[in-house]
Amino acid sequence: MISIKVQSEDFDISAELAALSAGNTQIGGIASFTGLVRDIAGPMATASSMTLEHYPGMTEKQLSAIAREAMERWPLDACLIIHRFGRLMPGDRIVLVATASAHREAALSSCAFLIDWLKTKAPFWKLEDDGSEQRWVAAKDSDDEAAAKWAAETRSD
Amino acid sequence: MISIKVQSEDFDISAELAALSAGNTQIGGIASFTGLVRDIAGPMATASSMTLEHYPGMTEKQLSAIAREAMERWPLDACLIIHRFGRLMPGDRIVLVATASAHREAALSSCAFLIDWLKTKAPFWKLEDDGSEQRWVAAKDSDDEAAAKWAAETRSD
Amino acid sequence: MKLLYFAWIRAKIGMAEEQVTLPPDVRNVGQLLDWLASRGGNYAAALKERSVVKVAVNQEYVAADHALQPGDEVALFPPVTGG
Amino acid sequence: MKLLYFAWIRAKIGMAEEQVTLPPDVRNVGQLLDWLASRGGNYAAALKERSVVKVAVNQEYVAADHALQPGDEVALFPPVTGG
Numbered sequence: 177m178i179s180i181k182v183q184s185e186d187f188d189i190s191a192e193l194a195a196l197s198a199g200n201t202q203i204g205g206i207a208s209f210t211g212l213v214r215d216i217a218g219p220m221a222t223a224s225s226m227t228l229e230h231y232p233g234m235t236e237k238q239l240s241a242i243a244r245e246a247m248e249r250w251p252l253d254a255c256l257i258i259h260r261f262g263r264l265m266p267g268d269r270i271v272l273v274a275t276a277s278a279h280r281e282a283a284l285s286s287c288a289f290l291i292d293w294l295k296t297k298a299p300f301w302k303l304e305d306d307g308s309e310q311r312w313v314a315a316k317d318s319d320d321e322a323a324a325k326w327a328a329e330t331r332s333d
Numbered sequence: 334m335i336s337i338k339v340q341s342e343d344f345d346i347s348a349e350l351a352a353l354s355a356g357n358t359q360i361g362g363i364a365s366f367t368g369l370v371r372d373i374a375g376p377m378a379t380a381s382s383m384t385l386e387h388y389p390g391m392t393e394k395q396l397s398a399i400a401r402e403a404m405e406r407w408p409l410d411a412c413l414i415i416h417r418f419g420r421l422m423p424g425d426r427i428v429l430v431a432t433a434s435a436h437r438e439a440a441l442s443s444c445a446f447l448i449d450w451l452k453t454k455a456p457f458w459k460l461e462d463d464g465s466e467q468r469w470v471a472a473k474d475s476d477d478e479a480a481a482k483w484a485a486e487t488r489s490d
Numbered sequence: 491m492k493l494l495y496f497a498w499i500r501a502k503i504g505m506a507e508e509q510v511t512l513p514p515d516v517r518n519v520g521q522l523l524d525w526l527a528s529r530g531g532n533y534a535a536a537l538k539e540r541s542v543v544k545v546a547v548n549q550e551y552v553a554a555d556h557a558l559q560p561g562d563e564v565a566l567f568p569p570v571t572g573g
Numbered sequence: 574m575k576l577l578y579f580a581w582i583r584a585k586i587g588m589a590e591e592q593v594t595l596p597p598d599v600r601n602v603g604q605l606l607d608w609l610a611s612r613g614g615n616y617a618a619a620l621k622e623r624s625v626v627k628v629a630v631n632q633e634y635v636a637a638d639h640a641l642q643p644g645d646e647v648a649l650f651p652p653v654t655g656g
Contacts, residue, residue, distance in 0.1 A: 190347040193367060201372035201423035205448075208365045209441060210350060211573055215358035228572065229497055231565060234549035259572060266358035271573050281479070284366060284445045291362075291437060291573055299546070299565075300572025301497035312498045315569030322438070368656055385655065386580055388648060391632035416655060428656055448656055456629070456648075457655025458580035469581045472652030 177254040178243045182235050184262040187272055196254045196276050203253050207287035208274040215266035216304050224306045228261045228270065231299035235259070242293045246275065249289070250282040257290065259298065289326050296323040334411040335400045339392050341419040344429055353411045353433050360410050364444035365431040372423035373461050381463045385418040385427065388456035392416070399450045403432065406446070407439040414447065416455065446483050453480040491560065493526075495536075496567035499543065502536035512558070519545050520554030522564065542568055574643065576609075578619075579650035582626065585619035595641070602628050603637030605647065625651055 179196070181187070189210065197203045213226050243255045254276040264270060273290045277283040302313040336353070338344070346367065354360045370383050400412045411433040421427060430447045434440040459470035494507045516525045523545070527537040537543055545552055546565040558564070577590045599608045606628070610620040620626055628635055629648040641647070 188347050189350055190345050193346055197369060197424065201370075203369055204371045205369060206367045207444075208367070209437065210363045210365070211437070212354060212360055212362060213358075214361045214435065230572070231494070231496055231546070231549070231567070234546055234565065237549050267354065278371065280366065280368070280448060284441070284448075287364075288441045291441075295573040296570065297551075298572045299496065299567065299570050301568065302571045303497075312501075312568070313571045315571050319573075387655070388577070388579055388629070388632070388650070391629055391648065394632050452656035453653065454634075455655045456579065456650065456653050458651065459654045460580075469584075469651070470654045472654050476656075 178240065178247065179254070179256045180236055180239045180243060181256075181258040182230065182232070182239070183258065183260060186260070186269060187258050189269075189272060192256060192258065192272060193274055196256050196274055200253055200276075202278055203276045204278045205280040205283045206274055206276045207280070207283035208272060209287055209291045210269055211271040211291070213264045213266050213268045213270055216306055224304065225263055225265055227263045227303045227305070229301045229303065230259075230261045234299050238298050239294065242290060242297060245293075246286045246290050250275070250277065250286040251279060252277050252282060252286055255286070255290070257294065259294070259300065261300065292319070292322040292326060295319040335397065335404065336411070336413045337393055337396045337400060338413075338415040339387065339389070339396070340415065340417060343417070343426060344415050346426075346429060349413060349415065349429060350431055353413050353431055357410055357433070359435055360433045361435045362437040362440045363431055363433045364437070364440035365429060366444055366448045367426055368428040368448070370421045370423050370425045370427055373463055381461065382420055382422055384420045384460045384462070386458045386460065387416075387418045391456050395455050396451065399447060399454060402450075403443045403447050407432070407434065407443040408436060409434045409439060409443055412443070412447070414451065416451070416457065418457065449476070449479040449483060452476040491558070492563050494563065494565040496565065498568055499536045499566050503532045516558070518554065518558060519547065519552055519556045519564075522558060523554070523566075526566075537566075544569060574641070575646050577646065577648040579648065581651055582619045582649050586615050599641070601637065601641060602630065602635055602639045602647070605641060606637070606649075609649075620649075627652060 193206050216224050239257045246255055252275050256274040258272040260270055275283045275286045296319050304311050350363050373381050396414045403412055409432050413431040415429040432440045432443040453476055461468050491510055495503050500506050516522055526533050544567050547562050574593055578586050583589050599605055609616045627650050630645050
């Protein structure tokens with residue numbers, strides 16, 4: 177089961193993870209990664225915010241493709257990606273990636289794979305506002321490297 | 334921040350993860366692993382169950398030591414382990430491991446480390462009941478190997 | 491052909507989308523970027539650093555030699571920063 | 574000295590804990606296991622496969638050569654299966 181959600185509203189992790197494993201008692205573990213907005217301005221500055229722009233249509237297509245690839249590479253029972261867009265504040269949840277499997281190694285590895293790929297493939301862009309000026313977040317080489325690692329690696333479980 | 338809970342009652346993942354990052358807007362991500370009871374009896378059998386016995390006192394001591402080691406090996410802001418004991422049914426949550434960090438790689442790796450170590454160090458024992466007979470779950474060599482991997486490995490982030 | 495712009499490429503060009511008719515010698519993605527940059531002004535500024543301009547055709551990533559078809563939806567954007 | 578038993582070692586011995594007074598020649602963990610097994614019956618059965626018997630003294634894992642002190646809390650149990 178693949179579930180992809182692109183939304184402006186927040187999500188409830190408990191409810192989402194419960195839905196992922198509902199009715200399937202062969203699932204032994206669920207790995208998840210929740211991305212949060214970090215405060216770029218620091219505690220002394222006026223409130224910072226982040227606005228996430230995305231490419232409606234392509235976003236869902238890319239996230240679905242990434243999820244399908246994870247389901248092929250690992251023995252997963254279910255896979256969930258929720259990504260928010262719009263204006264978010266420090267501490268807000270941005271993204272939830274979760275994978276469910278009979279085997280914990282498969283769940284943990286595929287969860288890392290999904291967040292690494294999502295960082296380099298999903299068409300989202302972050303505009304940071306530190307209270308005085310706006311700045312588009314630059315892509316990180318380390319993200320490209322993290323994603324490239326998975327391309328080089330064959331499945332090891 | 335280290336939080337260790339050994340309890341018979343269920344836990345709410347949303348609330349636990351929210352508490353983990355509350356008030357710290359330097360946290361960029363939270364990795365978590367939730368272990369669930371698998372149905373050993375299969376869909377055609379009568380209901381199966383699992384009873385978790387543990388060693389009160391030593392359990393908390395071991396889980397705290399494992400969490401402290403994770404905090405030393407990775408740049409973590411917070412670390413949570415909740416482990417249930419008592420009688421559980423298929424689909425029930427057994428364990429929650431969660432780590433929070435500014436860096437997703439640190440959160441994901443340390444979460445895998447914690448669940449691997451917990452499987453070989455935390456004094457819990459599973460008694461399975463498939464509806465007709467009871468059986469103590471045997472330790473898996475693969476769990477020892479997963480834990481040993483971390484001992485051999487130096488920090489790579 | 492429909493062109494879509496995102497993030498700072500959108501901000502620099504000054505619009506989110508436009509409808510264009512390609513000259514007959516613009517047949518692939520690389521030629522499209524050359525042609526857009528040749529319009530000068532905001533376009534030249536937005537497409538100056540060609541290596542950081544990503545292109546999707548019909549919502550799939552493509553390379554510079556990807557051939558364009560009439561009716562394609564072509565999106566130009568900087569490296570993604572989601573997650 | 575307080576002895577604690579868990580999981581199938583508890584089930585085989587038939588009790589969860591007991592208070593014992595060690596003979597003077599039982600000074601470490603390995604000797605304790607030998608002495609318990611020498612009691613025969615349930616003890617011998619529970620400790621037959623010595624390699625799978627884990628020992629904690631005062632709630633820390635220890636090896637067979639660990640020296641015992643009066644007042645120690647000694648726990649015997651099979652390999653753990655939590656998580």
